[in-house]
Amino acid sequence: MSTKDELRQVEEDLERLRAENREIREQIRDMGATDQMEKAAVISQADEQVELIAGLERRRDWLLQRLEEGKE
Secondary structure, three states: OOHHHHHHHHHHHHHHHHHHHHHHHHHHHHHOOOOHHHHHHHHHHHHHHHHHHHHHHHHHHHHHHHHHOOOO
8 A cells, every 4th residue: 555545544534533523522412411331431432532533643644744755
């Protein structure tokens, strides 16, 4: 897989994860007074996605740097 292809895949993954994370956060707001254990599990899932997003952003930045340096 070329660097450009990998970058495109990372961008697609970032877009998908960000959309999912927004949906999860909206669910949390809409839950109201529900089971606290369920709410905590959903919050934990959202936090894990934030970590995945941060990792993908670092990967994207590294790929962009490779492309700028001509190390495709």
